[in-house]
Amino acid sequence: MSDVHIDGSPRSIDRTRSVMRHLENLPGPLDAVLVTGDIADHGLIEEYEIARELLTTRHPTLICPGNHDVRPAFRKVMLDEDGDGPINQVLRLNGLTVALCDSSVPDRPEGLLDDETIGWLHRVLGEAPHTPALVGMHHPAVPLGVPYVDGIRLRNPERLEGIIRQYPQVVAVLAGHAHTAASTVFAGLPLVVAPGVVSTLRLGQEMRTPVPVDYDLPPQIALHVFDSGRLVTHFRPVL
Template sequence: MTRFLHLTDLHVSHPDLKDPNLHSDTPATLTRLVEAITAMDPAPDFVVASGDLTNHGDELSYELVKELLADLPVPVVLALGNHDKREGFNAVFRDGPSDRPYFHDQILAGLHVITLDTGVPGKVAGAIDAEQRDFLTEKLAQEPDLPKLLILHHPPRIDPAGLPWGSIDTDSTEFLAGAFKGYKVVGILSGHIHINQVIHWHGIPVVVSNGNHSTVDLLERKDMRIIEGTGFAICDVRPSGLTATFVPLSPDRAQLAFIDQERLRRLSLL
């Protein structure tokens, strides 16, 4: 079994910015999350942070993200989202400020992990540009027998009547569907829309996590009501497929009962 964690929408702003657009203390949430991951036994094989690493894309906030993530004892896969700025990210995490998109691939714990940069400067919605389409096609062919895990900040466009800004565009979605034919894709990890959701798309599970900033009230169907709620997903890849378990971080929950391991074993039929 391969286990990895899915974080998204970190929306970190350095405290010096005094960011009026933060819905919660995102540096504190990320600190708490890193501490929780570091204490996990056994440790996950790797961690994915699928975009919107910062709230405004400034170098100071990326430096803080880099500092906070440095304590993780496992590999971290980063992606960019619509709140990110390539110039700021590249200045801190790569070889200097530039507007180059950030897409890459690597093999982790038996998975071929491919990360695309779906951000479109100045837009909220996403897309996959021609350069990255060629990259994806090439990389899929290089490792045809390895199961694939795709990281996209914006999920595929599943519902034509859905939010026009809540996904990659229809053309990019159709490209992905065609590109993946004939390959084993264990899952797609996304964020952007600040909810917990699993979608089955052409037989591929698309796991969307609500992230570390806020969530939205799914019972409010006319307008958008932003509410408290942060978390992440624990993802396990077994021969039977991908399992995603959503873990809430906030708001804090009161303990109602506690059952120790010995009693749990007595209750088991195994």
């Protein structure tokens, strides 16, 4: 899931709560919940306090920041830590490594993987060279055909591509940011973009007005199934 944009409003809270309730009530097993950024809408402590309560689940959970997030507040509330450096996190499941990179840039909307994050990702993948891995972040590494999002995508995709090609155990790249379900190819691998929880961004072909954001469509999630070296993704609205 991605882009919950908690701002204290009943709308953002209710939509996030509906998604989490849906995940909690799934009848089958769920190995992990991944949240790819834009947790708080304004990066406020109060927003993260709400988000922390909403995103608490019985499942292992991994959350990375997005361009709306503020690292010190995110770290303090969501991780019980202090600091303002990149928030990179890894989850090692049975037979799968999930590495979520911090692509946020303080006070900027576009994405960047800095030297610290690149070094961290090298170490994480190097520690388990024979275990399949998913690499995720907030900002997509390629244009998606949504001009607003494409203008603030990941700025240094070549560094990410270099790592991916160096570590053949990486099977796919995950992202958020676009508020629309999308799939494409990056560095020869699937790049899967999670839809938005708070809203949906429409393509130009779908709009009769200049405003690309649709607040009426329901929140959506991506359900990933990894089996026999293959990632399959199913997109679901949460009604």
